[in-house]
């Protein structure tokens with residue numbers, strides 16, 4: 077089956093608090109989003125890659141590609157106000173049927189093994205979403221405070237999230253923009269089952285400044 081990757085990097089990175097959005101910050105010698113793109117190109121050099129970027133940073137990206145001699149072929153797509161908008165724009169650029177992997181540009185430590193496992197399962201089952209068991213206790217907000225809940229009933233969810241292109245396009249076209257924080261929630265809002273597979277602890281999302289430090293540390297361990 078044909079494979080496509082949509083790397084979403086159209087956000088502002090408010091929680092990171094840097095002037096330059098976090099996807100462009102350097103992580104061990106290369107901007108965060110370049111590492112994410114590189115992982116997919118290393119998995120399959122022939123796959124079509126769409127990179128969603130904030131329109132106001134198209135120039136920034138051009139300059140970074142020159143500075144870092146970044147040659148991986150990709151098609152740039154303008155981002156939107158929300159992640160939902162950004163993915164919607166890119167999904168409409170996909171031509172032909174196949175599997176679409178939607179990956180956060182700010183998950184630069186995704187492994188080739190995880191990408192491979194996600195595509196393998198999606199090929200057989202139509203979708204694959206990496207998720208991890210919760211390792212801390214969790215509590216839920218209530219009207220009166222909080223209550224403890226059974227962590228075994230929950231998972232944390234990562235990307236890449238892979239779906240058949242027909243299903244993903246239908247979901248993005250028909251869904252009412254809501255508080256969807258990922259692609260799986262949008263797809264399963266149509267009653268379509270989503271297949272969970274084992275995620276990776278190292279596949280962190282760079283959200284706050286400490287995450288960049290953790291990512292640097294993980295990469296330094298990889299070199300040992």
Ligand SMILES: Nc1ccn([C@@H]2O[C@H](COP(=O)(O)OP(=O)(O)OP(=O)(O)O)[C@@H](O)[C@H]2O)c(=O)n1
Nearest residue numbers: 085086087088089090091157158159162181182
């Ligand atoms: N309008 C948006 C918002 C988010 N994203 C992307 O979705 C991924 C996950 O989002 P998040 O970590 O929340 O990024 P930001 O929205 O940039 O962060 P913040 O909420 O702190 O502003 C990121 O790769 C981000 O660039 C996007 O493409 N378009």
Ligand SMILES: C[C@](O)(CO)[C@H](O)COP(=O)(O)O
Nearest residue numbers: 159180233234235257258281
């Ligand atoms: C898509 C995601 O990374 C899955 O965990 C997550 O939902 C993104 O959330 P954010 O609030 O946009 O960072």
